[in-house]
Amino acid sequence: MDEMKAEVLEYVIEEYVDEDDDDEVTYDTALISSGIVDSFSMVSLKVFLEKKYKISLPDSEATPEAFDTVNSICDLVVKHQG
Amino acid sequence: MSNIKSYEERLQGFDWDYAKEVLDWQDGELLNIGHMCSDRICAKGHADKTALIWEGFGDATAQYTFNDLRVLSNGFAKLLQDQGVEPGDRVCLFMDKVPALYVSFLGALKMGGVAQPLFSAFGDDSLEVRLASAETKAILTTQKHVKKVRKILDKLPALKTIIVVEGNPAKLKDGELFYDMNEHRVEDFECFQSGPESQSVLHYTSGTTGQPKGAQHVHSSVWGQALTTSWVLDLHDDDIYWCTADPGWVTGTSYGIIGPWVLGVTQCVLDSGFTAARWYKFMQDNKVTVWYSAPTAIRSLMRDGDDLVKKHDLSALRHLCSVGEPLNAEAVVWSEQVFGKAFLDTFWQTETGAMMITNYPGMKIKPGSMGKPFPGITAAVLDLKTNEPVDEPGTVGLIAFRPGWPSMFREYRNQHDVYRSKFVGAADDATPEQCRLDPDLWYVSGDRASIDADGYYWFVGRDDDVINTGGHLVGPFEIESALIEHEAIAEAAVVGKPDEVNMEVVKAFITLHKGFEFDDMLELSVMNFIRKSLSPLAMPQEIEVMEKLPKTRSGKILRRYLRSIEWGEDAGDLSTLEDD
Numbered sequence: 001m002d003e004m005k006a007e008v009l010e011y012v013i014e015e016y017v018d019e020d021d022d023d024e025v026t027y028d029t030a031l032i033s034s035g036i037v038d039s040f041s042m043v044s045l046k047v048f049l050e051k052k053y054k055i056s057l058p059d060s061e062a063t064p065e066a067f068d069t070v071n072s073i074c075d076l077v078v079k080h081q082g
Numbered sequence: 083m084s085n086i087k088s089y090e091e092r093l094q095g096f097d098w099d100y101a102k103e104v105l106d107w108q109d110g111e112l113l114n115i116g117h118m119c120s121d122r123i124c125a126k127g128h129a130d131k132t133a134l135i136w137e138g139f140g141d142a143t144a145q146y147t148f149n150d151l152r153v154l155s156n157g158f159a160k161l162l163q164d165q166g167v168e169p170g171d172r173v174c175l176f177m178d179k180v181p182a183l184y185v186s187f188l189g190a191l192k193m194g195g196v197a198q199p200l201f202s203a204f205g206d207d208s209l210e211v212r213l214a215s216a217e218t219k220a221i222l223t224t225q226k227h228v229k230k231v232r233k234i235l236d237k238l239p240a241l242k243t244i245i246v247v248e249g250n251p252a253k254l255k256d257g258e259l260f261y262d263m264n265e266h267r268v269e270d271f272e273c274f275q276s277g278p279e280s281q282s283v284l285h286y287t288s289g290t291t292g293q294p295k296g297a298q299h300v301h302s303s304v305w306g307q308a309l310t311t312s313w314v315l316d317l318h319d320d321d322i323y324w325c326t327a328d329p330g331w332v333t334g335t336s337y338g339i340i341g342p343w344v345l346g347v348t349q350c351v352l353d354s355g356f357t358a359a360r361w362y363k364f365m366q367d368n369k370v371t372v373w374y375s376a377p378t379a380i381r382s383l384m385r386d387g388d389d390l391v392k393k394h395d396l397s398a399l400r401h402l403c404s405v406g407e408p409l410n411a412e413a414v415v416w417s418e419q420v421f422g423k424a425f426l427d428t429f430w431q432t433e434t435g436a437m438m439i440t441n442y443p444g445m446k447i448k449p450g451s452m453g454k455p456f457p458g459i460t461a462a463v464l465d466l467k468t469n470e471p472v473d474e475p476g477t478v479g480l481i482a483f484r485p486g487w488p489s490m491f492r493e494y495r496n497q498h499d500v501y502r503s504k505f506v507g508a509a510d511d512a513t514p515e516q517c518r519l520d521p522d523l524w525y526v527s528g529d530r531a532s533i534d535a536d537g538y539y540w541f542v543g544r545d546d547d548v549i550n551t552g553g554h555l556v557g558p559f560e561i562e563s564a565l566i567e568h569e570a571i572a573e574a575a576v577v578g579k580p581d582e583v584n585m586e587v588v589k590a591f592i593t594l595h596k597g598f599e600f601d602d603m604l605e606l607s608v609m610n611f612i613r614k615s616l617s618p619l620a621m622p623q624e625i626e627v628m629e630k631l632p633k634t635r636s637g638k639i640l641r642r643y644l645r646s647i648e649w650g651e652d653a654g655d656l657s658t659l660e661d662d
Binding site: 033 | 140178202356382613617623
């Protein structure tokens with residue numbers, strides 16, 4: 001789980017955080033509700049998770065709330081890893 | 083009793099002046115949409131009525147009366163004036179669905195500016211193309227989105243003013259101005275004395291070829307928007323109305339700002355992304371009575387099941403309408419089952435400015451049909467070869483309209499040839515005004531349909547390669563141009579692929595440069611590349627690598643062939659296909 005959290009956090013920073021943004025992003029940082037990840041951009045984050053962890057996330061569970069922090073994202077991934 | 087009373091009776095002796103009756107309009111009043119949606123409503127005695135109920139992520143809420151709209155939009159109008167923005171200048175509104183978006187829209191119009199709302203999820207390239215085309219003078223945005231503006235600023239010489247309306251002022255860069263609208267209540271502002279043909283709103287729309295085109299609207303569009311809002315959306319004084327569209331697109335301005343507010347009706351806005359539970363709770367809490375949404379959202383709600391609906395009290399709902407793409411019959415039937423009301427489909431587009439073919443309160447609904455032309459609109463389906471109106475029921479042709487309705491777009495900004503090309507029979511040297519006022523021409527929408535024996539229109543599909551994904555039109559050329567900017571991609575072709583919820587999603591066919599191997603990570607890299615440069619809507623949901631793309635002998639990529647494979651359709655004449 002810790003390894004996964006680190007990977008997801010690294011991906012979020014790489015793809016969604018601007019280089020000149022000096023706000024620290026942690027496992028508990030609100031991503032969607034703070035605007036770091038636009039809700040329309042959740043699609044590509046979902047694709048990343050599905051490809052990286054070989055899972056399928058139902059659209060009904062890929063909600064703004066479930067994607068709002070690295071911690072909640074990883075909980076969702078673990079749930080679907082069975 | 084519905085506002086329209088009887089569709090058939092309204093057809094008799096129709097006159098667009100009905101809009102003036104609906105608005106209780108007197109000759110000599112100021113025809114300025116910003117003024118009409120705020121000052122005028124207050125002057126009619128509704129200053130203390132709630133105009134906007136807003137909810138965002140978490141517990142964020144806000145409410146504004148029509149008097150708030152009046153003084154706060156005055157504040158924006160004065161701000162823009164003080165910054166040197168002049169009547170006719172384009173003022174871009176680039177933000178999420180925050181209250182400042184709605185208020186600044188009115189403020190820009192009040193000072194004579196041309197409001198240019200842009201979808202906040204647009205990436206740098208999409209933003210640059212539209213701001214450069216419009217020679218935008220000022221942009222209002224938020225701290226969240228100003229970063230995208232900074233990246234392209236040096237390519238936009240016309241852009242003189244950047245105003246940040248939300249966020250942390252300490253995070254701004256030199257040359258950026260912070261403005262909290264709630265701290266600037268301006269009692270008096272002398273509105274720009276606009277006339278019927280004064281420019282009001284500029285919306286960009288995608289086509290098959292070239293970059294997006296700016297469809298220019300004028301203040302007299304309000305007649306069409308007011309009358310369709312009254313007769314189709316059937317808004318009454320005591321309604322609580324929710325239009326789910328984003329004002330970055332035309333529905334969000336014509337019916338998410340202008341329509342309800344010019345009639346003095348309370349509207350709600352939810353700015354927290356889509357989840358079925360949140361939407362139902364929002365409607366329950368705010369006792370929404372009239373709901374205007376999109377088939378993609380409706381199908382998503384269907385997918386989430388009926389039980390969720392039953393957990394909420396939606397008894398206030400009395401009228402439902404839909405726009406953006408064809409509403410399938412199953413969704414109409416479902417809405418009748420779970421809400422007790424059918425969604426009424428409405429058809430129109432950025433260029434038309436207001437509804438053109440719709441279903442009406444009181445008129446028999448045929449699930450899956452677009453309905454019938456709005457009174458005052460002369461519509462037809464034109465033969466695909468002769469461009470003559472077809473008489474035979476069920477014959478598929480091009481949806482076309484006789485020009486001249488009030489909310490019709492006046493030009494594609496700086497593209498008169500493209501504008502002219504939308505009119506069947508226009509002379510080669512016809513000006514936009516001549517095209518618009520010639521009753522013998524047909525404006526061709528770019529969509530195909532048939533008409534049944536009862537006069538109902540049935541949507542068939544686009545007549546071009548434009549992709550309709552979730553109700554948003556995406557131009558293949560724009561995506562293909564961006565794709566070949568990716569280091570791994572040599573050539574690209576983009577088509578729409580069928581999708582259960584979004585109707586279509588973007589599928590890209592690509593060839594790779596030597597030395598690149600296609601794998602999951604490269605696919606993701608390409609997706610993110612497009613998401614960031616254009617928008618999440620333009621992001622391919624599927625990418626297929628080919629050895630070579632199908633082309634004509636003259637080297638033109640045959641999108642039609644690729645699309646036919648995706649849709650399982652006949653590709654038509656392939657005699658021009660390049661041999662292997």
